[in-house]
Amino acid sequence: MKTYSIYKNSAFLKWLIAALGLLVGGLSVYYTNMLVRRLADREKRQVDFFAKAQRQLALTEETSQEVSFLLMEVIQNNDLIPVILLNDRRTPISHRNVEIPKKLSEDERNSYLLKKVEEMGEDYEPIVVEIAPDVYNFIYYTNSELVRELRFAPVIQLAILAILGSIAYVVFSSSKRAEQNQVWAGLAKETAHQLGTPISSLMAWVEYFKTDENFSEEIIVELEKDISRLEMITARFSSIGSVPQLQEVNLPQTIEHVVQYLSKRVSSKVAFHIDIADRDIRANISPPLFEWVIENLCKNAVDAMNSQGNITLELKRSSGHEMIILDVSDDGKGIPPGKLKAVFKPGFTTKKRGWGLGLTLVKRIVEKYHGGKIFVKKSIPGLGTTFRIIIPVIDSEKV
Ligand SMILES: Nc1ncnc2c1ncn2[C@@H]1O[C@H](COP(=O)(O)OP(=O)(O)O)[C@@H](O)[C@H]1O
Numbered sequence: 001m002k003t004y005s006i007y008k009n010s011a012f013l014k015w016l017i018a019a020l021g022l023l024v025g026g027l028s029v030y031y032t033n034m035l036v037r038r039l040a041d042r043e044k045r046q047v048d049f050f051a052k053a054q055r056q057l058a059l060t061e062e063t064s065q066e067v068s069f070l071l072m073e074v075i076q077n078n079d080l081i082p083v084i085l086l087n088d089r090r091t092p093i094s095h096r097n098v099e100i101p102k103k104l105s106e107d108e109r110n111s112y113l114l115k116k117v118e119e120m121g122e123d124y125e126p127i128v129v130e131i132a133p134d135v136y137n138f139i140y141y142t143n144s145e146l147v148r149e150l151r152f153a154p155v156i157q158l159a160i161l162a163i164l165g166s167i168a169y170v171v172f173s174s175s176k177r178a179e180q181n182q183v184w185a186g187l188a189k190e191t192a193h194q195l196g197t198p199i200s201s202l203m204a205w206v207e208y209f210k211t212d213e214n215f216s217e218e219i220i221v222e223l224e225k226d227i228s229r230l231e232m233i234t235a236r237f238s239s240i241g242s243v244p245q246l247q248e249v250n251l252p253q254t255i256e257h258v259v260q261y262l263s264k265r266v267s268s269k270v271a272f273h274i275d276i277a278d279r280d281i282r283a284n285i286s287p288p289l290f291e292w293v294i295e296n297l298c299k300n301a302v303d304a305m306n307s308q309g310n311i312t313l314e315l316k317r318s319s320g321h322e323m324i325i326l327d328v329s330d331d332g333k334g335i336p337p338g339k340l341k342a343v344f345k346p347g348f349t350t351k352k353r354g355w356g357l358g359l360t361l362v363k364r365i366v367e368k369y370h371g372g373k374i375f376v377k378k379s380i381p382g383l384g385t386t387f388r389i390i391i392p393v394i395d396s397e398k399v
C-alpha cells in the first residue's frame with residue numbers, strides 16, 4: 001500500500017510536536033515539584049530553628065539580654081510560615097502568620113486556633129519543646145501560603161499548556177483546511193477557465209471542416225464527441241470550483257446516461273446491470289458533478305475486477321422515503337476490513353498508477369455539494385464491494 005510521503009511527513013511532524021510538548025510539560029512539572037519540595041524542606045528547618053529559639057527564650061534567666069533579643073528577632077522574622085504555640089495544657093499562647101477573623105471573643109479565638117492546630121497536625125507532627133523539666137510546649141506549623149500555592153503550579157501549568165495546545169491545533173488545522181479548500185477550488189476553476197478558449201477554437205474548426213467537401217463525415221462526428229467530452233470535463237471543473245447549481249433531475253436517466261457512456265469505453269467483459277425500483281426518483285443534483293461520482297465509482301470497480309465481471313447500480317428510496325439510496329456494487333477483489341475508511345483519504349491508493357484522489361473527490365461532491373453521505377456498505381475480500389450513496393429526496397416528495 002503506498003501513501004505519498006508528504007502525508008506521512010505531516011503525520012510524523014504532528015507526533016514530534018506532541019512528543020516535544022509532553023516532554024516540556026513533564027520537565028516543567030518535575031522542576032516545579034522539586035522547587036516545592038525544597039522550599040517545604042527549608043520551611044521545616046526554619047520551624048526547627050524557631051523551636052530552638054522558643055526553647056532558649058523560655059530559659060531566659062540563663063540567657064543574656066542580647067541573646068534573647070536575637071531570639072526575638074528570629075521569631076519575629078518568620079513572616080511566612082504559620083505557627084501556633086500551645087502550652088502544656090494545650091492552650092494557644094502565641095501564633096504567627098495565622099489569619100484570624102476579626103471581632104472574635106477570646107474564647108472564639110482560642111477555639112479557632114485549636115481548629116487550625118488540628119489542620120496543621122495533619123500536615124506535620126508538632127515540635128515538642130521542653131521548656132522546663134517535664135513542662136512541654138507544642139509548636140504546630142504548616143507550609144506557608146507560597147508553598148501551598150506553588151503546589152498547584154504544575155496543575156495550572158499543565159492546564160494552560162493543554163488549553164494553548166488545543167487552541168493552536170484548532171486554529172492551525174482549520175486555517176490549513178480553509179487554505180486547502182481554496183487551493184483546490186481555485187485550481188479547478190482556473191483549469192476550467194483555461195480549457196474554455198481552446199475548446200471554442202476547436203468548435204470553430206469543426207464548423208469549418210463541415211464546409212469542406214474533402215473532410216470525412218465520420219471524423220467530424222468523432223471530433224464532435226471528443227469536444228463534447230472536453231466540455232463535460234470543463235463543466236465538472238468549473239462546478240467544483242464554485243458553489244454548484246443544483247437542479248431537479250430524473251436520477252434513473254442520469255445513471256443510464258453515465259452507464260451508456262462508460263460501457264462503450266471499458267472492456268466488453270465488464271457487464272453493467274441497472275436495478276431501478278422507481279423510475280420517478282428525482283433529486284436536486286449538480287449533473288456534471290454527480291455523473292463524475294458515478295463514473296469514478298464504476299472505474300474503481302472496473303479496476304478492482306481486472307476488467308472482467310459485473311457492476312450493479314441499484315437505485316431506490318429509503319424505507320421512510322426521505323432518502324434516496326444508490327448502491328454501486330462489483331464482484332471485484334474487495335477492500336480489506338481495516339481500510340474501509342482509509343480509501344476515502346487523499347493519497348490512499350493500491351494502484352501502480354493511482355493518485356488516490358478519486359474517492360476523496362467523490363466524498364467531497366456527495367457530502368459538501370449534495371448534503372449526502374457515502375460509505376462502503378459492504379466489502380468482502382475476493383467477493384466484491386458495495387459503495388452506498390445516500391442523498392436527501394426533494395422536499396415535495398416527503399409530503
Ligand atoms: N470498488 C473497489 N473495490 C476494491 N477496492 C477499491 C474499490 N474502490 C476503491 N478501492 C480502493 O481504494 C483506493 C482509492 O481509490 P481512489 O481514491 O479512487 O484512488 P485510485 O483509484 O487512484 O487508487 C484504490 O486504490 C483501491 O485500493
Ligand SMILES: [Mg+2]
Nearest residue numbers: 296300358359
Ligand atoms: Mg479511482
